[in-house]
Amino acid sequence: MQVVRGFLSRYGLILALAALPIFYGVKDLTGKHPSLAPLANNLVSGISNGSIWAMIAVGYTLVYGIIELINFAHGDVFMIGSFTSQAFWSLIGVTLATSTFGVIGGLLVTLVVAMVCCGTLNVMIERVAYRPLRNAPKLAPLITAVGFSFILQNVGLLWLGGSQASVDNLIHQGSKVFSIGGVVIHREDVLAVGLTVPLVIALTLFINQSRLGKAMRATAQDPEAARLMGINVDTTISMTFLLGGMLAGAAGLIYALYQTQVWFFQGFRGGLFAFTAAVMGGIGNIRGAVLGGIIIGCIQQISDNRIGPQWTDAIIFGYLIMIMVFRPQGLIGEETREAG
Amino acid sequence: MRARQFGVAACIAVLSLGAAACGSSKKKSSAGSSTTSSGGTVDIYSSLPLQGASKDQTGAMVKGIQLALKEAKSKAGQFTVNYQSLDDSTAQAGSWDPGQTATDARKAVQDSKAVYYIGEFNSGASVVSIPILNQAGIPQVSPANTYPGLTTSGPGTVAGEPDKYYPTGKRTYLRIVPQDRIQAAALLTTMKGDGCTKVAIANDKETYGAGLARLVELQSKAAGVNVVDNTGIEKTAPNFRSYASTVKGKGADCFLFSGVTANGAAQINKDVAAAIPTVKLYGPDGTCESGFTNPAKHGIPATLGKAFKCTVATQDLKAYPGGQKFLASFKAAYGDANPDPYAIYGYEAMKLGLDTIAGLGAKGNDKTAVLAALFATKARSSVLGTYGFDKNGDTTLTDYGLYTFGPDGNPAFSKTIKQGG
Numbered sequence: 001m002q003v004v005r006g007f008l009s010r011y012g013l014i015l016a017l018a019a020l021p022i023f024y025g026v027k028d029l030t031g032k033h034p035s036l037a038p039l040a041n042n043l044v045s046g047i048s049n050g051s052i053w054a055m056i057a058v059g060y061t062l063v064y065g066i067i068e069l070i071n072f073a074h075g076d077v078f079m080i081g082s083f084t085s086q087a088f089w090s091l092i093g094v095t096l097a098t099s100t101f102g103v104i105g106g107l108l109v110t111l112v113v114a115m116v117c118c119g120t121l122n123v124m125i126e127r128v129a130y131r132p133l134r135n136a137p138k139l140a141p142l143i144t145a146v147g148f149s150f151i152l153q154n155v156g157l158l159w160l161g162g163s164q165a166s167v168d169n170l171i172h173q174g175s176k177v178f179s180i181g182g183v184v185i186h187r188e189d190v191l192a193v194g195l196t197v198p199l200v201i202a203l204t205l206f207i208n209q210s211r212l213g214k215a216m217r218a219t220a221q222d223p224e225a226a227r228l229m230g231i232n233v234d235t236t237i238s239m240t241f242l243l244g245g246m247l248a249g250a251a252g253l254i255y256a257l258y259q260t261q262v263w264f265f266q267g268f269r270g271g272l273f274a275f276t277a278a279v280m281g282g283i284g285n286i287r288g289a290v291l292g293g294i295i296i297g298c299i300q301q302i303s304d305n306r307i308g309p310q311w312t313d314a315i316i317f318g319y320l321i322m323i324m325v326f327r328p329q330g331l332i333g334e335e336t337r338e339a340g
Numbered sequence: 341m342r343a344r345q346f347g348v349a350a351c352i353a354v355l356s357l358g359a360a361a362c363g364s365s366k367k368k369s370s371a372g373s374s375t376t377s378s379g380g381t382v383d384i385y386s387s388l389p390l391q392g393a394s395k396d397q398t399g400a401m402v403k404g405i406q407l408a409l410k411e412a413k414s415k416a417g418q419f420t421v422n423y424q425s426l427d428d429s430t431a432q433a434g435s436w437d438p439g440q441t442a443t444d445a446r447k448a449v450q451d452s453k454a455v456y457y458i459g460e461f462n463s464g465a466s467v468v469s470i471p472i473l474n475q476a477g478i479p480q481v482s483p484a485n486t487y488p489g490l491t492t493s494g495p496g497t498v499a500g501e502p503d504k505y506y507p508t509g510k511r512t513y514l515r516i517v518p519q520d521r522i523q524a525a526a527l528l529t530t531m532k533g534d535g536c537t538k539v540a541i542a543n544d545k546e547t548y549g550a551g552l553a554r555l556v557e558l559q560s561k562a563a564g565v566n567v568v569d570n571t572g573i574e575k576t577a578p579n580f581r582s583y584a585s586t587v588k589g590k591g592a593d594c595f596l597f598s599g600v601t602a603n604g605a606a607q608i609n610k611d612v613a614a615a616i617p618t619v620k621l622y623g624p625d626g627t628c629e630s631g632f633t634n635p636a637k638h639g640i641p642a643t644l645g646k647a648f649k650c651t652v653a654t655q656d657l658k659a660y661p662g663g664q665k666f667l668a669s670f671k672a673a674y675g676d677a678n679p680d681p682y683a684i685y686g687y688e689a690m691k692l693g694l695d696t697i698a699g700l701g702a703k704g705n706d707k708t709a710v711l712a713a714l715f716a717t718k719a720r721s722s723v724l725g726t727y728g729f730d731k732n733g734d735t736t737l738t739d740y741g742l743y744t745f746g747p748d749g750n751p752a753f754s755k756t757i758k759q760g761g
Contacts, residue, residue, distance in 0.1 A: 162434025163393045165638035166606040174614035259578045305582040
C-alpha cells in the first residue's frame with residue numbers, strides 16, 4: 001500500500017495527464033491500420049487550439065498574479081477582440097477576393113487594431129470598475145467582474161445578434177501546408193502557433209527585462225512594499241490589464257480566423273477554458289498558463305474526435321480536478337500571496 | 341471622490357432610464373393595428389421569432405398578416421379585429437425560446453376575446469404552446485410548422501405523439517404548410533436526381549430537425565438513396581471539423597443539415613465542404629432563407645451557395661392563383677416587390693382566420709365555433725391554391741418548392757416538386 005501511494009504521489013500526475021493519449025495511441029496501434037498518425041493529428045490540432053486558450057489564460061494569470069482578482073470579464077474582452085477583428089477587416093475591404101499579400105497585410109493591421117482595442121478596453125474596465133474597489137472586500141470586485149462580463153456580452157448581442165455569425169475563411173482554413181508521415185499541418189495551425197509563440201516570448205521578455213515588467217513583478221510580490229520603493233502601483237496594474245487585453249485581442253483575431261465564426265457567447269466558453277488552463281498550470285504563472293492552455297486544447301481535440309463533443313467539458317473539468325488533487329497549486333504553480 | 345461616485349451613479353440612472361424608455365417604446369409598437377367599434381371586438385395573436393436568424397422570414401410573415409388585416413379594414417364580418425404580434429424569441433437565444441413561447445400562449449389564454457392564434461414558426465415552439473392553448477380551447481394555425489408529430493403518429497414521430505399535446509383530447513391546432521413526410525420525400529427526390537450515392541445527415545436535435553432527419557432516413561431506402569450517417573450535433577460547438585472528417589471517412593458525397601439556421605447551420609456546412617470539396621449540400625425550409633444563404637448576412641460563403649439546394653413549402657409566388665395580386669398589394673403597402681416567400685403564408689393564415697370569423701356571423705366571437713369552422717374547411721379557394729384540412733388539422737396541400745442560390749445571395753425558386761414525383 002505504501003509503495004502504491006509513493007508511486008502515485010510521484011508519477012500519478014504524469015499518468016493522469018497521459019491517460020487519454022496513451023489509451024488512444026494503444027487503440028490506434030492495435031487497430032486494423034496500425035498508425036499513430038491520427039493521434040498525432042489530434043495533438044497538432046490540440047496544440048493550435050490550445051494556443052488560443054493559452055493567450056487568454058495569460059491574461060487571467062497576469063491579473064490574478066498582481067491583484068488576486070479573477071477577471072471574469074476577460075473572456076468577453078476576447079469576444080470583443082473577435083468582433084472587432086471581423087468588423088475591421090471588412091471595413092478595410094479584406095475579402096476572399098483579396099490577394100494573398102493583401103490578406104496578410106490587412107490581417108496584420110487588424111491584429112494591431114484588435115490588440116489596441118482590447119488592451120484599451122481592459123484598462124478602461126480596470127479604471128472604472130476595479131480601481132475604485134481596490135480596498136473593498138474581495139467579493140466586491142469579483143461580482144463587478146461578473147457584471148462587466150454581462151455588459152460586454154450584451155454589447156456583442158447588440159452588435160451581431162444572438163446567432164453565430166459566419167465570417168470569411170480568409171486564411172483558407174483546412175488547407176494543408178505540409179505533412180510528415182501522415183501528420184498534416186494546416187494553415188490555421190501555423191497561424192495559431194505562429195502568433196502565440198512570439199507574443200508570449202515578447203511578453204515574458206518584457207516582464208523579465210523591462211523596468212515596467214520588474215515593477216509588475218514587485219507589485220505582484222508585495223504591493224505595499226512596491227509602493228514604498230517608489231513604484232506607481234496604479235500604473236503598473238493598468239499596464240497589466242493592457243497586456244492581458246492585448247493578448248485577448250490577438251486571441252480574438254486568431255479565433256475568428258480559426259473557427260470562421262464569431263458569437264456573442266464565445267467568451268463564456270473560451271473564458272472558462274482559459275481560466276481552467278490558468279488554474280491547471282498554476283494561476284499567477286505565465287508558463288503554467290501556456291502549458292495549461294495547450295493541455296486543455298489537446299484534451300479537447302481528443303475528446304471531440306474520439307469520444308464526442310458533448311463529453312468534452314466534463315472531461316476537461318475531470319482533468320482539472322485530478323490535477324488539483326495531485327498538485328493543488330497547479331502544474332508549475334507558485335505560492336501566491338493569498339496562499340502564503 | 342463623492343462627486344465622482346455621484347457622477348457614476350447618475351450615469352447609470354440615465355442609462356437605465358434610457359433602456360427602460362426603449363423597452364416601453366418597443367412594447368407599444370408591437371401592438372399593431374387596433375381599432376374598436378360598437379359591433380364588438382375579437383382578438384387575434386401571432387407568435388413568431390422576430391429576432392435572430394429567422395427574422396427575415398418572420399418579419400415578412402408579420403407584414404403578410406398585417407396586409408390581410410389592412411385589406412379587410414381590420415374587420416371580420418361584424419367584428420372589429422385587434423391584432424397583436426408577439427415575439428417568441430429572445431435576443432440571447434437568437435431563436436425561439438420555450439419560456440417566451442409559453443408567455444405568449446398564456447397572454448392569449450388570459451384574453452377572453454382571443455379567438456385565433458397564428459403560430460408558431462418552429463415546431464419545437466408549438467410543442468410548448470399547443471397544450472397551453474388547447475386547455476383554453478383557442479384555435480391555433482401555424483403558417484410554418486412541418487413536424488409530423490404535432491398532428492399525427494406513425495413514422496418519424498415519437499411515442500405518445502400527437503395526443504400528449506392535446507390534454508383536453510380535442511384538437512385545436514391546424515397548419516397550412518405540408519408536413520415533413522412530404523418534405524423528406526422532396527429532399528430525397530432532389531438528392532436522387534442529383535446523383536447522390538452516400539448521404540450524410542446532421543440534425544440540430546430539436547423537434548423539427550431531429551424529426552425531419554429521422555423521416556429522411558426512414559424513407560431513404562424506398563427512394564433509392566443510401567444514408568450513411570445521421571448525427572445530432574451540439575449546436576453551439578465552435579466548429580464541426582471532427583464530424584466532417586467522420587463523414588468524409590464514410591465516403592459521403594452529399595450532405596443534409598436538418599435544422600434551422602440559428603443552430604450552427606452555416607458552420608457545419610462550411611466544415612463539411614472544407615473536408616469534402618466536391619460535396620453537394622442540401623437543406624430543408626429551416627435553412628432555406630437569406631440568413632443562411634447570404635454571405636452579407638453572415639451566411640455561408642457564395643462559393644458554397646452554388647453547391648446548395650433547399651426545399652420549402654412555398655412555390656414561386658407569381659405562380660400562385662392569387663400570387664400576382666398579392667405581390668402587387670405587398671409592393672403597394674411596403675414598397676417591396678420581392679418579399680420572402682413566407683410572406684404569403686402569413687397573409688393566408690390571417691385571411692383564413694378573418695374569413696372563418698366572418699362566416700360565422702354573430703358567432704364569430706365564439707372560439708369554439710371558430711375552431712369547428714376551421715376543421716370543417718374543405719376546398720377553400722386561397723392565394724395558396726385550393727385546400728382544406730383533414731381531421732388531424734393537416735392541410736391538403738402537398739407541393740414543395742426547390743430553391744437554389746440566387747444571384748443576390750438569397751434563395752431563388754427553381755422548380756416545384758410534386759408529391760411522389
